[in-house]
Structure formats: structure tokens, C-alpha cells
Amino acid sequence: MKKVNEIMNKVKIKTTINNRSYKLDVLPNQTLLNFLREELGLTGTKCGCEIGECGACTVLINGEAVNSCLVLVPQINGKEVLTVEGLSDGEQLHPLQKSFIEHGAVHCGFCTPGLLMTAKSLLDENPDPTEEEIRNAIAGNLCRCTGYIQVVEAVKNAAGEY
Amino acid sequence: MEQDKYKIIGKPEKRVDVLGKVTGKAKFADDYNVKHQLYGKVLRAKYPHARILKIDTSKAKNLPGVEAVLTADDIPGSKVFGIVVQNQSILAFDKVRYLGDGLAIVAAKTKEIAEEALELIEVEYEVLPVVTDPEEAIMPDAPKIHGDNNIFVHHKVRKGDIEKGFQEADYIIERKFKTQFIEHSYLEPEAILAEPAEHGGVRIIGSVQNLFSSRRSVAAALNLPLNKVQIIQSTLGGSFGGKDEVMTAMCCRAALLAIKTGKPVKMVNTREESMLESYKRHPYTMYYKWGIKSDGSITAMEIKIYADGGAYASMSPYVTWRSVVQATGPYYCENVKTDVITVYTNNNYTGAMRGFGSPQVNFAIESMIDIIAEKVGKDPLEIRLQNGFEKGAITATGQKLEHNVSLKEVLLKAAKEIDFQNKWREYKSQSDAPIKRGIGIACSYRGVSLGAEGTDAAGTIVSVQTDGSVIVSSGITDMGQGAQTQMCQIAAEVLGITMDRIVFLNTNTSRVPDSGPTVASRGTIMGGYAAKRAAETVRSTLMSVASEMTGYDVEVLDLKDNYLIDKDSGERLASFSELAAQCFKKGRPMFGFGWYKSPPTSWHEENGYGNAYFTFVYGTNIAEVEVDTETGKVNVINFVSAHDLGRAINKQTVLGQFYGGVAMGLGYGLLEEFEIEDGIPKQLNFDEYLLPTAKDIPNIKAIIVENEDAAGPFGAKSIGEPTNEIAAPAIINAIYNATGKRIYELPANLERVLLGHKLTRKGERGSVQKEKEELIIESCKIK
Numbered sequence: 014m015k016k017v018n019e020i021m022n023k024v025k026i027k028t029t030i031n032n033r034s035y036k037l038d039v040l041p042n043q044t045l046l047n048f049l050r051e052e053l054g055l056t057g058t059k060c061g062c063e064i065g066e067c068g069a070c071t072v073l074i075n076g077e078a079v080n081s082c083l084v085l086v087p088q089i090n091g092k093e094v095l096t097v098e099g100l101s102d103g104e105q106l107h108p109l110q111k112s113f114i115e116h117g118a119v120h121c122g123f124c125t126p127g128l129l130m131t132a133k134s135l136l137d138e139n140p141d142p143t144e145e146e147i148r149n150a151i152a153g154n155l156c157r158c159t160g161y162i163q164v165v166e167a168v169k170n171a172a173g174e175y
Numbered sequence: 176m177e178q179d180k181y182k183i184i185g186k187p188e189k190r191v192d193v194l195g196k197v198t199g200k201a202k203f204a205d206d207y208n209v210k211h212q213l214y215g216k217v218l219r220a221k222y223p224h225a226r227i228l229k230i231d232t233s234k235a236k237n238l239p240g241v242e243a244v245l246t247a248d249d250i251p252g253s254k255v256f257g258i259v260v261q262n263q264s265i266l267a268f269d270k271v272r273y274l275g276d277g278l279a280i281v282a283a284k285t286k287e288i289a290e291e292a293l294e295l296i297e298v299e300y301e302v303l304p305v306v307t308d309p310e311e312a313i314m315p316d317a318p319k320i321h322g323d324n325n326i327f328v329h330h331k332v333r334k335g336d337i338e339k340g341f342q343e344a345d346y347i348i349e350r351k352f353k354t355q356f357i358e359h360s361y362l363e364p365e366a367i368l369a370e371p372a373e374h375g376g377v378r379i380i381g382s383v384q385n386l387f388s389s390r391r392s393v394a395a396a397l398n399l400p401l402n403k404v405q406i407i408q409s410t411l412g413g414s415f416g417g418k419d420e421v422m423t424a425m426c427c428r429a430a431l432l433a434i435k436t437g438k439p440v441k442m443v444n445t446r447e448e449s450m451l452e453s454y455k456r457h458p459y460t461m462y463y464k465w466g467i468k469s470d471g472s473i474t475a476m477e478i479k480i481y482a483d484g485g486a487y488a489s490m491s492p493y494v495t496w497r498s499v500v501q502a503t504g505p506y507y508c509e510n511v512k513t514d515v516i517t518v519y520t521n522n523n524y525t526g527a528m529r530g531f532g533s534p535q536v537n538f539a540i541e542s543m544i545d546i547i548a549e550k551v552g553k554d555p556l557e558i559r560l561q562n563g564f565e566k567g568a569i570t571a572t573g574q575k576l577e578h579n580v581s582l583k584e585v586l587l588k589a590a591k592e593i594d595f596q597n598k599w600r601e602y603k604s605q606s607d608a609p610i611k612r613g614i615g616i617a618c619s620y621r622g623v624s625l626g627a628e629g630t631d632a633a634g635t636i637v638s639v640q641t642d643g644s645v646i647v648s649s650g651i652t653d654m655g656q657g658a659q660t661q662m663c664q665i666a667a668e669v670l671g672i673t674m675d676r677i678v679f680l681n682t683n684t685s686r687v688p689d690s691g692p693t694v695a696s697r698g699t700i701m702g703g704y705a706a707k708r709a710a711e712t713v714r715s716t717l718m719s720v721a722s723e724m725t726g727y728d729v730e731v732l733d734l735k736d737n738y739l740i741d742k743d744s745g746e747r748l749a750s751f752s753e754l755a756a757q758c759f760k761k762g763r764p765m766f767g768f769g770w771y772k773s774p775p776t777s778w779h780e781e782n783g784y785g786n787a788y789f790t791f792v793y794g795t796n797i798a799e800v801e802v803d804t805e806t807g808k809v810n811v812i813n814f815v816s817a818h819d820l821g822r823a824i825n826k827q828t829v830l831g832q833f834y835g836g837v838a839m840g841l842g843y844g845l846l847e848e849f850e851i852e853d854g855i856p857k858q859l860n861f862d863e864y865l866l867p868t869a870k871d872i873p874n875i876k877a878i879i880v881e882n883e884d885a886a887g888p889f890g891a892k893s894i895g896e897p898t899n900e901i902a903a904p905a906i907i908n909a910i911y912n913a914t915g916k917r918i919y920e921l922p923a924n925l926e927r928v929l930l931g932h933k934l935t936r937k938g939e940r941g942s943v944q945k946e947k948e949e950l951i952i953e954s955c956k957i958k
């Protein structure tokens with residue numbers, strides 16, 4: 014890694030993260046997950062597998078849920094990124110956050126940021142999903158604690174408030 | 176009416192730590208960083224079994240950016256640790272015993288440099304023969320892992336006269352069952368940050384489940400007194416029993432690096448490192464031989480179990496003890512002989528995992544009881560009701576059950592919910608079709624807390640601040656199951672305040688008393704009871720101040736909804752905050768410490784009997800499945816989970832335990848398998864280790880049964896593990912109901928359901944080999 018980094022030139026990108034615009038010099042081989050956590054201190058996005066299997070690292074890029082461990086930072090050039098830290102407007106919790114709390118959908122909470130982001134992208138596109146649509150949408154987010162039932166309930170309920 | 180008895184107990188109060196978890200502010204171990212921290216990495220074994228001849232770290236040490244490269248030689252104190260048997264090496268020095276063993280550690284300025292340094296460490300090995308099957312490991316000529324005997328635990332239960340029992344039987348039924356290694360799969364991989372402390376000791380923050388045992392080992396390794404090793408628990412991203420010894424090793428290693436370099440050291444496992452190194456749930460090979468009468472009663476049970484302990488002892492002695500106590504299930508039988516033998520192999524070591532020795536035996540027991548039901552022409556519910564324990568029953572270990580034995584209540588409630596018997600009969604005689612339906616039932620009894628396994632006591636502190644806000648802290652830890660919230664609810668109930676006034680302090684070994692490990696579903700009963708006592712101490716001080724303040728008798732005063740009230744009129748006399756301020760002004764202690772020691776238990780190791788646990792819980796699971804007979808795919812379409820937990824302190828977290836427990840049990844029954852071939856693990860990440868997803872989990876009907884138990888706070892017992900221990904056998908019995916084929920080895924994946932055996936690829940690619948024939952013996956005795 015180190016040797017590669019030494020010969021690799023940084024690239025300049027412009028991007029928006031949680032509604033703030035940034036001009037950045039970034040390493041072309043750094044993952045978005047790593048960048049968010051290590052460079053920006055946005056540690057709400059979690060790392061569970063680094064191979065795109067667990068969904069704990071899910072963020073939104075232009076509204077679409079992606080595994081940030083599979084994205085390289087230069088790929089967010091010109092795009093908008095939203096992480097769990099940007100979900101509430103600072104005053105009010107997002108309906109999904111409220112609903113997750115109310116329905117007991119959070120146990121250890123490690124999968125929660127990823128699930129919230131996946132659920133947001135679902136509801137933004139389909140404000141009234143069926144249970145099956147919810148289950149399909151979150152099938153890429155592993156949760157070892159909840160058995161998903163309270164999560165599905167929470168998403169369904171938040172849909173009502175959308 | 177029941178509902179109104181308590182203000183906070185039983186209510187779905189929010190988790191006390193939930194806000195940070197939905198906003199991203201909760202700090203898990205890997206979220207802690209400090210300036211100038213170094214990154215620690217571990218060099219792991221190249222072979223599953225080898226003698227270490229030489230470790231040369233000189234090249235690694237010379238790499239720029241590397242600040243320390245250490246081996247076992249650099250450990251000033253104890254090089255080994257272990258909760259029962261002290262033989263697990265922090266860094267291997269004589270031999271490596273499994274592929275996850277660490278040999279050397281590096282601290283460097285970046286992760287990349289640390290990784291590069293690992294590659295520069297040269298190790299000379301003498302490769303040794305490997306043993307991975309427990310039944311081979313007990314042979315005289317098997318390679319030895321530690322010392323000269325691979326057997327390190329042999330637990331027994333003896334009751335009655337087993338020969339006589341078999342003579343009285345009309346049928347003798349013998350079966351062999353096998354279970355697999357299970358990876359805990361906590362979503363958060365292991366991580367810590369260790370910093371040298373002012374007093375020459377070390378401060379560690381990280382994803383540690385059992386802080387006190389880890390602290391003991393760090394102190395012993397560094398030759399430090401316990402008060403100079405401080406371990407603080409970060410928000411834990413799941414554990415399920417899994418963040419114990421693997422974290423102890425990580426704590427010792429990072430602490431060593433921090434002390435040697437004088438700098439903070441961060442250590443984080445990748446998922447691959449985590450799966451490679453961490454311990455698993457024990458695989459069991461179980462021989463069950465039961466004698467039954469033609470009316471379905473059981474005259475004898477002879478049970479022999481081999482448990483794979485892997486490379487180190489870990490919690491095996493305790494885990495397998497629970498198995499020996501519970502191996503007969505909740506069924507009457509006069510003559511019992513059970514042996515559980517645990518052996519070392521070159522596999523990953525095995526230890527505590529949710530269930531703690533019960534999921535394995537429950538699979539065998541609940542399969543056996545269905546097998547005998549069929550033999551005598553009864554249905555699965557009938558046979559359980561016929562043989563199941565009632566109040567006053569004497570267990571296999573000779574213990575008389577004096578509490579409310581609600582086995583039949585949970586069985587009947589679950590069965591009624593889903594119309595079990597009718598469905599079972601209907602599916603049994605369904606006509607041939609590609610998709611077949613089936614329904615299966617399983618029940619269990621489970622000893623609460625540690626039992627005669629170990630010292631069982633815990634402490635909780637409740638501290639009222641001068642403004643009436645409250646801090647609760649405890650030696651019992653939260654790993655996501657909600658223990659914090661339940662302790663806070665108990666304190667709130669006793670103090671008559673609302674939950675928003677309470678903050679729970681992350682567990683810190685220097686601030687709370689050693690309360691043993693948070694395992695065996697003892698969080699609620701032990702931590703909760705201690706919280707109740709602590710809050711009661713504070714309450715009595717507050718009440719006496721209240722009496723002085725108002726001139727009323729203590730008897731007519733009460734605390735309710737954040738106010739001091741007149742019990743009779745309900746009139747509010749002062750706010751809780753005013754009362755707290757008054758208490759402070761008068762110089763009275765507003766701090767309560769509660770300690771709870773469990774009621775006595777007993778065990779006679781030699782003769783195998785005793786009062787194993789101070790109380791038990793009872794549960795029933797029913798699974799309804801669809802089996803695709805063309806592919807072997809099993810879909811669970813409906814599920815009922817009924818448990819008597821004494822009392823639900825928090826309905827919502829309890830339901831969460833029900834659902835999460837079933838999901839994990841479903842993985843155990845159908846999907847999950849950590850395979851190790853010749854000492855080499857085959858699954859190291861979630862692409863190959865299959866966890867249940869949202870699409871695999873059916874709707875689950877949870878039935879909470881509450882028979883209060885005097886042994887627990889507000890009657891509460893436990894729920895974390897019971898929910899996880901009978902889902903798999905319910906599913907396996909449902910598959911049998913659907914297909915007439917019985918699965919004897921978990922998981923029931925496509926090939927086992929379709930072909931009746933597992934497909935293995937050994938030696939040559941493309942060659943398919945059938946596993947050894949299973950032991951199925953049935954004899955009908957002629958009298």
C-alpha cells in the first residue's frame with residue numbers, strides 16, 4: 014500500500030457531503046468509507062466487512078444507497094453524499110430515526126446507520142412500500158441482533174409520515 | 176390491572192443509549208482516535224500446528240515508521256491467560272496450535288507500514304501433525320495439543336440404574352447427531368485503543384465484553400496491580416458471548432505495545448482477521464440412546480457427547496457443564512448416564528456463545544423426543560406433555576424444581592396460537608407435490624445465570640445528583656441487548672422518576688466492582704437485582720429527608736412521576752429535584768451501592784449430581800416451513816416463540832430478544848457453518864459465511880409468559896439465550912413433518928435436505944464424497 018501511495022498522485026475533486034461543499038485533494042485508491050471515517054471524522058458510517066456484504070457502510074450518493082467500502086473517493090467528484098450524520102436537519106430527527114427509536118429497531122446499533130440510509134433511499138423513491146419491498150430493499154444490510162422484524166416495522170411506520 | 180402495578184417496569188421505554196445510535200454519534204471502539212496514535216498489527220500462524228524454532232524480527236524493526244516489534248519474549252509477566260485453565264498464549268512461544276494464534280506484534284505510524292513490517296518477520300517452524308476431529312483426538316497416538324492428554328474436561332451426570340432402565344424398556348433407540356462451528360458474527364469487528372497512563376499503568380477503551388477477566392490478564396501480563404489497568408467499554412456492536420478471550424488477547428497485545436512505545440496504540444481486526452482468530456460455538460458429536468416403553472414414557476437415557484474445544488480451554492469447562500446438566504431436556508427419566516467430554520484439537524478454540532452449551536443438546540433432545548413419539552404413535556405435543564416436567568419434578572441431576580414450572584403452559588400456548596396438532600396431522604399425510612409443508616415443535620428448560628459453574632454476584636451503583644438527575648453504573652455490561660436500559664428502568668421504578676432523568680455510565684473497571692462476566696443471561700437478574708438494591712438504599716435516605724422536610728411520616732409519603740407525594744391525597748409536596756437538593760444540604764449520602772449474590776447452588780463433580788441452578792426458565796418454539804423437494808430449499812413461513820421469563824422489565828427489548836434469538840437460531844438450523852478443513856478455516860467473511868437476511872426471517876409471533884420468580888428483581892429472570900436455543904430443532908422437526916426425512920447434522924442446507932448428506936470436496940477437485948453413515952439403531956426388545 015505504502016509504495017503505491019508514494020507514486021500515486023492525489024486527485025482534485027469537488028463534492029458535497031452532508032450539504033457542505035468541499036474541494037479536496039484525495040488519494041485515488043482510498044475508499045469512500047475510509048475517507049469519511051479517517052479524513053473527515055464522520056465515524057457514524059461503520060465498517061463491518063469491507064467487501065460489500067454487510068451494508069454497515071451504506072451512504073447515499075445522489076440519493077442512491079451504496080456500500081461506501083466499494084467506492085473510491087474520486088468517484089464522488091461532482092456528486093452529493095449523505096451520511097447518517099446528515100440525516101437529521103440538526104433540530105428535528107428524521108422520521109426514520111424517530112421511527113427506529115419508537116419501534117425498538119436499534120439494539121447494538123452497529124448496523125443502524127447503514128439501515129437508516131438504505132431505508133431513506135427506499136422511501137425517497139417509494140414512499141409507500143409493501144413489507145416485501147422493504148425486506149428486499151434491506152436484504153443487503155446484515156443485522157445480527159434484531160431479526161429485522163422491528164426494523165421492517167420501523168420503516169413501514171416511517172413511510173406513513175413521509 | 177396488572178399493568179398498573181408499576182410505572183416503568185414492563186413498559187416499552189426507549190433504550191437509554193438510542194439517540195447516539197441513530198445519529199451516528201454513538202462511539203464504538205473503532206471510532207476512538209487520539210493524536211499520535213500508532214497502529215498495531217498481529218502476525219498470525221502459518222500452520223495450524225507447528226513448533227516455533229525461531230522468530231527473527233530484525234528486518235521488521237528496521238523498517239522506517241515501525242516503533243516496536245514484540246514477541247512473547249517481551250512479555251514481562253504471565254505469557255498465558257485463561258479463565259479456567261491458564262494455557263492460552265498472548266503470543267505463541269513454544270508452538271502454534273491453530274491458525275489464529277499470534278506470534279508477533281508490530282506498532283507503526285500507519286496501518287500500511289505495520290502490515291508491511293509483518294511481512295518482514297521471519298519465522299522458522301517445525302510443522303507438526305494436525306488433529307481436527309475430537310473423536311480422533313482422544314486416540315492414544317493422536318498428536319497432543321497441550322501436555323499429554325487432549326481430553327481436558329469430562330463432566331458427568333449419574334442418576335438411577337441405567338442397565339435396569341434399559342431392561343425395563345420396550346424399545347431402545349439410538350441416534351447420532353452432529354453440530355457445526357458457529358461464528359458469533361457480531362457486526363462490529365474487534366477494536367481497541369490502549370494508552371499508557373500517568374501512573375505507569377495503562378488505560379484501554381474498546382469492544383470488550385468481560386472487562387474484569389480481560390483486566391486480570393492484562394495486569395498479569397504486564398506485572399501491574401489491577402488498579403493500574405483501567406478498561407472502559409465502548410458501545411459494543413454486538414457480542415453474543417464472543418468478545419471475551421479474543422479481546423483479552425487484543426488488550427494484552429495493545430497494552431504491551433503502548434507501554435513499550437509510550438504511545439497510544441490502536442488495534443482493529445479486519446473481518447478476515449476476526450473470523451480467523453476468534454472463538455466459535457462448539458461443534459458437538461452426540462450419541463443419544465434412550466429406552467422407552469410402548470406408552471411413550473422414558474426409562475433410560477444414556478448420552479455421550481464429544482465437544483470440540485479447539486486449541487484452548489477458554490470457557491469450555493463452563494459451557495459443557497451446562498450441556499451435561501441439561502442434556503436430558505425437561506423430561507422425566509429415572510435412569511440417566513450422561514458424559515460430556517471436551518477435547519483439544521487444532522481448530523479454532525470454542526467458548527461462550529449465546530446459548531452456552533444448550534443449542535447443541537437441544538437439537539438432539541428435541542429430535543429424539545419426536546422420534547420416540549412416532550415410534551409409539553403419538554404426536555409431538557402429546558409426547559412432550561406426557562413426559563414434560565411439572566412443579567416438584569426431580570431433574571436428571573437430582574434437583575427438585577420448587578419454582579413455577581411452566582413448561583406445559585408455554586407448550587400449550589404456543590401450540591394453540593398456530594393450531595399445531597391439526598396442521599401437523601394434515602401435513603403428515605399431504606400428497607406428493609414439489610413444495611411440501613411441515614410444522615415442528617421444540618421446547619426447553621434452562622438454568623438461569625451461571626449456576627454452580629462459578630461465583631455469581633454483581634454490583635450496581637445508583638447516584639443521585641444535586642439537581643435530581645441520576646447516574647447508574649454497573650459491573651454488568653451492555654452489548655446491545657439492553658441491559659443498561661433495564662437497570663435504569665429498575666432504578667427509575669424504585670425512585671419514582673422518569674427515564675429521561677437517568678444516564679448510564681459506560682462500564683469502567685476502575686469505577687465499578689468486579690461483577691463477573693456478563694454471560695449466561697445474567698444481566699437482568701443479577702445487574703437488575705443489584706440496581707434495585709442500590710436504588711432502595713438511596714430511596715430510604717431520600718424518604719427520611721422527605722419526612723424531616725415535610726413533617727409527615729415516611730409511611731404516608733411516596734415518590735411518583737418526579738415528585739414527592741402524599742400517598743393518600745396524591746398531593747405533590749416537593750419535586751424530586753428539590754428533595755435531592757435538600758438531601759445534599761443536609762449532608763446525607765445520595766449514593767447507593769447494591770450487591771446481589773445469587774441463591775445457593777451445589778454440584779458434585781465426581782458423582783454428577785446437585786442443585787445446578789437456583790431457578791429455571793421454560794420456552795417453546797414452533798416453526799412452519801415449506802420445503803422445495805426439488806432443490807432442498809427450506810423456507811420458514813411462520814414462527815411462534817413462547818417463553819416464560821418471569822417478568823418483562825421492558826417489553827420492547829424483550830421482543831427484540833425474541834426476534835433476534837429466533838433469527839440466530841434459524842441461521843443455526845439452516846444456513847450457518849464455519850468449516851475448518853485440516854485446521855484451515857474456509858469462510859473468512861460474509862460472502863461465504865451466510866447469515867440470515869431480512870428475506871429469510873418469517874413473521875414471528877412472540878408470546879411473553881410472565882410467572883414472577885422470587886429469585887429475580889420484580890420477578891424477572893432471563894431471556895437472551897432461551898430465545899436462541901430451540902429454533903433449530905423446531906425447524907428440523909418441521910422438515911421431517913414435511914418430507915419424512917430426518918436431518919441429523921446441522922445446518923439443514925440444500926444438500927442435506929435434498930441428498931441427506933453434505934457434499935464435500937476433499938483431495939481432488941470435482942470428486943464428491945459422501946460423509947460417513949450416520950448411526951441409526953433401533954431395537955425392539957421382545958419380552
Ligand code: FES
Nearest residue numbers: 061063065068082
Ligand atoms: S463494510 Fe461495506 S458492505 Fe460491509
Ligand code: FES
Nearest residue numbers: 121124156157158
Ligand atoms: S442492531 Fe446489532 S447488528 Fe443490527
